Amino acid sequence: MPDRPHPILIGVAALVYLFLMLPLVIVVGAALSDTTYLTFPPQGLSLRWFENIFEISAFRRTIVTSLQIALMGTLIALLIGIPAAYALNRFRIELPKWLGTLFVLPILVPEIVFGFALLKSFTVGTGAPIFLSLLIGHTLIVLPYVVRVISASLASFDFSIEEAAISLGSAPAKTFFTIVLPNVRAGVIAAFILAFITSLNDVSVSLFLTGPGISTLPIQILAHVEQFFDPTVASVSVLLMFLTVAVMAVVERTLGLTFLAK
């Protein structure tokens, strides 16, 4: 093995990073432009398009809705997904194999079909409130990620540790919280972040489930670009990026620390 990577390898790696970063740079640049149309490189520097987000009430409302849906949907998916992943791994031998596949189904179906089906059968069928439909839809599309990620974490968990704790007098339910959960902490955090971002950015399912008065941010962005060509959408995207990073940081901090504290 040579000490330094081959120049071609460095070159390719640089290109990959460029490919990943360039859109972000362009979006951030466009958001800061002083012009009334989208352009890159920015002409003049201004934060007026960021201010504009908060002047348009639809943006204000949908940001709140999107955050609510993403947070609640992710938490519900964790509440369902953690026990499901635990059971699937703990009783891997006893349970039929197809049971695990069941949790992947929501992402096997094209999301647009899934959204439409949910609209037809649930929202129209039961007349459920739009917010509830959105919440259920988002919970279902993030659940597969939660189950997969936490399963991966549990796959390397040695269940004899759980047995050891129980043999030492810890009741099984308590053992789950004091022994199992702290050891799959990284998986729970990863699942949270992945699910939250998936929900926050979802268009296909939300497209059908949003309705009069209630919409999500990506749908609002879509509606906005249909009518305007100003840099507001770029600033919203930047805002969304910062929100995502902020949530990741907060989750990493709180979940990380509460689990570390014994």
Place this chain on the structure above:
Amino acid sequence: MTQPLDLHAVSAHYGTTKVLEDLSLSVQAGELVSLLGASGCGKTTTLRLIAGFLTPTTGSIQLGGRDLTRLPTHKRDIGLVFQNYALFPHLSVLDNVAFGLKQRGVGSAERRKRAMAMLERVGLAALADRAPGALSGGQKQRVALARALVIEPPLLMFDEPLSNLDAKLRVDMRVEIRQLQRSNGTTSVYVTHDQEEAFSISDRVAIMNAGRLMQFDRPEVLYRRPANTFVARFVGFENIIPFKVVARDGDVVTADTAGMTLRLSQAAYGAIPDTFLLATRPDGLVVSTDPAAEGLPAQLGLRTYLGRAYQYQCETPAGHLVANGSLTTPLEAGTSSKLVPMPEQCTILANEGAR
């Protein structure tokens, strides 16, 4: 504190497969009993039944008169030591050891004191604040041992605790385990597939096969007087020769096998049935080139060097046998000789039908 353990007619199933059949076993207070056998013999199932991770289909399990059969594991008060140590990765060594005390509501200061004292006993007090991941295999197993002992359980169980350690450490650790168990006087059940380990550490050994108890006795008895062909083969009686009694004269029995007649004293072997099996280890069957020797005629085959003797694969009228010969006169393959059984190293087994 120390209590006897009683298994009464315990059977267990995995689905429809019977994995343990009608097992009755009594472990006296303070005794260390090993469950010995190949994988799939039911020894681990037995341990898991006693621990409460499995429920028996029939039968009962009692510890010091307390019925454990339907009691959930966390109320059984049993110390367990696992093959893969099963330490809590997110807790320090000290907190690992203190875990059981915490469950019993022992206060924080007292917990720390008792856990430290136990770590002291296994020689790991200096590592109390380490994470388990930073320890060697031997140290991990000592922590696991301390964690199980500190709750002062009436019963201690070991599930192949030394299998993941290297050979030298294994021998040291088993001495250590035995000393700790002796000084605490804790009733113990020790599961292993290693015969030497089981024999060296145990008061009594239960040899198991295919979900059944084959023999349960002191190691000395198992080693010298196996009760059946399975145990005989298991403890190294490689030669099992069928005999038929042809004459009885008081204490002395004359018996025949293809090519050899043998006279045996019932005072030495106990009552001898009309057909029986004579079992010996290779060193109980000595190769002799003396034509006058009273033994089985044999053609010598492959010779191997054992250090204390040469060993020969032999063909005889009674089948393939393994015998030892003197170091002073190595013999070549194809030599005709006699295999002479050493009476004090032979044992007699009932003929269980088809061999």
